[in-house]
Amino acid sequence: MTKKQLISKSLVKVAKRPIQLKSVTHKITMGCGEINVVLSKLKSGQVVEVFLKTDGKAGCCRQSFLESMGRIISITLRSGVDPKETIKQLIGISCDKPAFVPGYDLKRSMYSCLDALGVILNYENDKPVKVEDIKLVGALPDKPINL
Numbered sequence: 001m002t003k004k005q006l007i008s009k010s011l012v013k014v015a016k017r018p019i020q021l022k023s024v025t026h027k028i029t030m031g032c033g034e035i036n037v038v039l040s041k042l043k044s045g046q047v048v049e050v051f052l053k054t055d056g057k058a059g060c061c062r063q064s065f066l067e068s069m070g071r072i073i074s075i076t077l078r079s080g081v082d083p084k085e086t087i088k089q090l091i092g093i094s095c096d097k098p099a100f101v102p103g104y105d106l107k108r109s110m111y112s113c114l115d116a117l118g119v120i121l122n123y124e125n126d127k128p129v130k131v132e133d134i135k136l137v138g139a140l141p142d143k144p145i146n147l
Contacts, residue, residue, distance in 0.1 A: 015078040018042070021049060026120050028110070031097025032062065035113050037120050045126055047083065049074045052117065066113060073117070083121060084129050090118025091129075 021040035028035055033055045040049035050073045052066035076086050094111035101110045104123055110116040122128045 012079045014075050015048070015080075017049065017078070024124065028101045028116055028120075029099060030101070030110065030113055030116060031099045032095075032113075035066070035116065037117055039121070039124055041124075046077075047121060047124055048077050050077070050117070050121075052113070062113075069114065069117070083125055084127070087118050087122045087125065087129055090114050091122065093118070 021042065023038050023040045026037040026039075028037065035055075036051075036053040038051040038053070039047045040051075041047050050070040052070045054060070054063045054066060073086055073090075077083060092111065093114040095113070098109040098111045098115075101116065104110075104119050106119065110119060
């Protein structure tokens, strides 16, 4: 089999978005402002779409970054990638403005908007990953930061 044939056979097809989906919204306050995490689910409860909206203006850098992450994560969720793999990649991403967000059974701060998204996806997952078991990489605060 040639390299071209191998690549064409290994491409994953993204499932089409159903016309109607039920959604749940998590509104959280991070160190840099509020963020709405909207998760759209199939009737089975599987999350297949993610929208991230900040309290900032449309077109701002933070909003465009979060919108692009929501689109990419939505593609992985509709492509058959195990949600746990996406969750493990998001949890632990840090930024310079972590925040303590109550209500998600965490014994630490949320390190960034993307860390928060990983925690929320895990919270909504029918088979959650133990957050404590995920190896955290990068520059993380030494102790939880309460705002």
